[in-house]
Amino acid sequence: MSDLRELYQEVIFDHNRHPRNFGKLEDANRHADGNNPLCGDKLSLYLRIDGDVIADVRFEGMGCAISTASASLMTERLKGMKVADAEALFRKFHALLTEDGKITEGPELGKLSVLTGVRDYPARVKCATLAWHTLEAALHNQDTASTE
Amino acid sequence: MSSVLQATSPRLSSDEVERIRRDFPILHQEVHGKPLVYLDNAATSQKPSQVIAALDHYYRADNANIHRGVHTLSERATAAYEGGRDKVKQFLNAAERREIVFVRGATEAINLVAQSYARPRLKPGDEILITEMEHHSNIVPWQMLCEQTGAVLKVVPINEAGELLLDDFHRLLSVRTKLVAVVHVSNALGTVNPVEEIIAAAHAQGVPVLLDGAQAVPHVAVDVQALDCDFYVFSGHKLYAPTGIGALYGKAALLEAMSPYQGGGDMIRSVTFAKTEYNALPYKFEAGTPHIAGGIGLGAAIDYVTNIGLQAIAAWEDELLRYATARVLEIPGVRLIGTARHKTGILSFVMDGVHPHDIGTILDHEGVAIRSGHHCAMPVMDHFAVPATARASLALYNTREDVERLLAAIIKVKEVFRV
Numbered sequence: 001m002s003d004l005r006e007l008y009q010e011v012i013f014d015h016n017r018h019p020r021n022f023g024k025l026e027d028a029n030r031h032a033d034g035n036n037p038l039c040g041d042k043l044s045l046y047l048r049i050d051g052d053v054i055a056d057v058r059f060e061g062m063g064c065a066i067s068t069a070s071a072s073l074m075t076e077r078l079k080g081m082k083v084a085d086a087e088a089l090f091r092k093f094h095a096l097l098t099e100d101g102k103i104t105e106g107p108e109l110g111k112l113s114v115l116t117g118v119r120d121y122p123a124r125v126k127c128a129t130l131a132w133h134t135l136e137a138a139l140h141n142q143d144t145a146s147t148e
Numbered sequence: 149m150s151s152v153l154q155a156t157s158p159r160l161s162s163d164e165v166e167r168i169r170r171d172f173p174i175l176h177q178e179v180h181g182k183p184l185v186y187l188d189n190a191a192t193s194q195k196p197s198q199v200i201a202a203l204d205h206y207y208r209a210d211n212a213n214i215h216r217g218v219h220t221l222s223e224r225a226t227a228a229y230e231g232g233r234d235k236v237k238q239f240l241n242a243a244e245r246r247e248i249v250f251v252r253g254a255t256e257a258i259n260l261v262a263q264s265y266a267r268p269r270l271k272p273g274d275e276i277l278i279t280e281m282e283h284h285s286n287i288v289p290w291q292m293l294c295e296q297t298g299a300v301l302k303v304v305p306i307n308e309a310g311e312l313l314l315d316d317f318h319r320l321l322s323v324r325t326k327l328v329a330v331v332h333v334s335n336a337l338g339t340v341n342p343v344e345e346i347i348a349a350a351h352a353q354g355v356p357v358l359l360d361g362a363q364a365v366p367h368v369a370v371d372v373q374a375l376d377c378d379f380y381v382f383s384g385h386k387l388y389a390p391t392g393i394g395a396l397y398g399k400a401a402l403l404e405a406m407s408p409y410q411g412g413g414d415m416i417r418s419v420t421f422a423k424t425e426y427n428a429l430p431y432k433f434e435a436g437t438p439h440i441a442g443g444i445g446l447g448a449a450i451d452y453v454t455n456i457g458l459q460a461i462a463a464w465e466d467e468l469l470r471y472a473t474a475r476v477l478e479i480p481g482v483r484l485i486g487t488a489r490h491k492t493g494i495l496s497f498v499m500d501g502v503h504p505h506d507i508g509t510i511l512d513h514e515g516v517a518i519r520s521g522h523h524c525a526m527p528v529m530d531h532f533a534v535p536a537t538a539r540a541s542l543a544l545y546n547t548r549e550d551v552e553r554l555l556a557a558i559i560k561v562k563e564v565f566r567v
Contacts, residue, residue, distance in 0.1 A: 004513050008506075008564060017501075031270035040522045040535050041507050062535045065565075124509060 005126035006117035008065065012086075016065040021034050025058040034061075034134030034145040036126050041067050045134045050141035054078045054086060059134075066118060071138075073112055081107075083139060090132050097125050149469040159463035160456070160544070171547045172322045173195040173462070183517030185553045188334050188364060190541030191519050192385045194447070199388060202448035206441050213437055215414060229440050232447030233430075236395045239370040240380060241452045246429035247403065249396040253364040255285040257381035257396035258329070260287040264406040265379075265398075266327055272298030275324040277303040279341075279356075280531055281334045284382050284524040285410055290329065297564055299326070310337035310486040314345065321349060328357045332364035336525035336539070337486030338469075338494025340368065347377055353441055356402065362386055362394075364545065367465060367492045369458045371399050384442065388543075389449035393442025396433070403429050406501060410435040418430045453544070456528065461544045465493055468542055470549045479558055481567055496523075499558070501567035504538040510564055511538075514557035 025046035034043045043061035047054055050074035057075045078086055095103040096112075097119050118128045126147040137145035169175055172194045177184050186194060206228060212221035214229050227293045237245045265543060266276070267363050276290045280303055287301075294301050302325070304317045321328070321362045328350045338452070355379035361370060365382045372380050379402070383394040398406075408415055408426055412435030419426040426432045435479055453461060472495050481500040508520035518540045522529045527534060540554055 004510065004564060007509070013565070038521065040529065041505075042535070062503075064505035065349070068503075121509060124505070127505060139346065 007011035009085045009114045011114045012069040013067060015069035019068055019072040021058045023058055023060055025056055030138045032134050032138035032143055032145055034130050038126060038132050041130060043071060043130055043134055045138050047138050052083050053082050066124055066127040067130050070128045075132045076132055090136060093132060098126055152290045158408045158444040158460060160460050165547055172545055173197060180513050185516045185550045186541040188517045188519050189543035193543050196387055197241040198331055198452050199445050199448045199524040203441050203445050204367045206444050216441055225440055229443045232443035235447040240397050240470045241373055242397050243373055244400055247397055247400050247506040249315055249430040249433045250438055251394050251396050252392050254360055254381045254396035255385035258286055259289045259396060260327055260396060260409040261379050266293055267296060268328055272327045273303050277302045277320055277325050278329045279330055280306045280527055281337060282331050283335055309488050310339050311488045312341055318349060321353060325355050328355055331360045333492055335363040335564055336523040336528045337496060338491035339488040340490040347375060367462050378402055379488050384446040387449050388452060389446040390442045393439045393446050407507050408432050412436045468546060485532050493542045494541040497525055498534050501563055502565045504536040507538040507561050510561045511557045514560055516554055516557045
């Protein structure tokens with residue numbers, strides 16, 4: 001039970017029940033759809049980028065607690081962030097879940113580190129990274145992202 | 149090897165199931181510090197010692213390539229492999245052994261029928277009739293075939309219980325229908341389809357029928373002659389046999405009239421650069437060195453279930469499913485997906501406020517292995533407007549205690565998620 005709590009931390013439940021920035025962004029100028037073929041989870045990400053800054057970001061879709069909370073936490077963090085910093089954050093977050101967090105430089109992970117517990121659940125890493133892969137696709141003007 | 153238990157009554161007793169459990173070494177382990185409860189049998193079943201021993205014996209004592217070797221090992225390997233075919237023939241009650249083609253599994257068998265039977269016979273506008281509850285393996289080969297031939301795929305819808313709408317089936321069956329391909333038992337819902345009625349109606353119009361029996365053969369006694377189906381396909385690994393081996397049954401006259409699926413060794417009678425003469429059935433469809441150990445293991449698995457008795461197994465599993473269904477429905481917030489009057493082996497469910505993936509992870513923590521996802525039946529998920537389900541699926545070694553552990557783990561999910 002104790003290790004289950006490391007995966008399902010309070011913050012994750014909170015963001016799963018009450019996802020922040022949920023819904024379509026009407027004045028978005030970037031958009032991508034992400035899907036996880038493993039489980040059928042789908043997520044749409046909308047960005048409004050002004051110059052080199054992510055001015056606004058919203059998401060919609062249906063997923064498990066891990067993927068919903070990860071998307072919610074990500075959007076919360078990205079608002080007002082420079083695109084280059086968002087890219088660096090993506091690399092750092094991805095490394096945290098897949099490579100024992102070898103990357104130390106770049107933006108602080110802050111609240112995102114509640115997802116660290118996912119590392120012990122290889123089958124669930126894709127749930128936590130779906131929103132981030134979708135972000136990468138949107139930033140690079142690709143319409144779709146897949147975790148496969 | 150100890151002799152296999154033979155059921156003494158129409159239904160397995162708890163004592164008999166306890167003895168059966170001892171045949172499955174993998175069941176006796178702990179996962180996350182708790183005794184394993186394996187309820188993912190619809191994905192693949194575990195293998196009894198008798199099957200493992202058959203594989204072990206083959207590789208230790210008999211391994212050789214089959215059919216043309218004159219040496220002793222080759223003769224032994226050939227006899228054991230062809231013995232597996234005889235067992236499949238008896239298991240399905242096929243009329244002749246040449247009607248049994250070894251394949252990698254149900255998927256390959258369906259692709260074989262699509263390409264070798266249907267493709268040369270279809271014209272633009274012809275129709276293939278399937279159902280909304282098919283596994284992707286009985287959808288995609290037909291979609292590919294339609295792209296190749298200009299034929300059209302028609303789909304019989306299902307109702308809210310997960311049963312076929314037979315009126316729609318009869319309406320969709322038309323002069324344009326050239327083949328009906330239907331799942332015998334749904335892997336996502338557990339529905340047992342009224343295949344007798346489907347076959348009779350199709351045959352009345354001269355339309356052949358393929359049954360996908362991958363989920364049926366571990367739970368339902370199949371008699372292809374009584375059913376009068378034209379093709380029947382299944383995979384060994386859901387029937388306690390190894391992965392990578394399965395069988396296609398086809399009526400001899402149909403198989404005779406079909407072109408080979410793949411070219412290569414073993415499927416030929418003679419080869420010259422001017423002309424190649426194909427081998428007789430079933431070898432015409434078995435190009436290359438086959439999964440010899442798999443065919444032997446499949447034979448051992450068939451011996452295992454037929455010695456216990458499929459009727460006794462089915463009666464045990466059906467009683468367990470009824471019990472599990474009633475108990476799961478007592479838990480508030482749990483909804484079953486698939487409530488057909490006639491079903492077997494499958495308990496697919498969703499929970500308010502918890503995604504099936506989260507259910508799967510928490511159940512695993514409790515030592516309970518189930519599957520969460522779309523079960524390779526995305527159209528079924530669309531029908532019920534869910535992204536996925538959690539699916540517990542039964543085998544002959546599951547017990548009431550397994551069901552109690554499942555229920556306790558579902559309660560744990562509710563505690564963790566506070567729903």
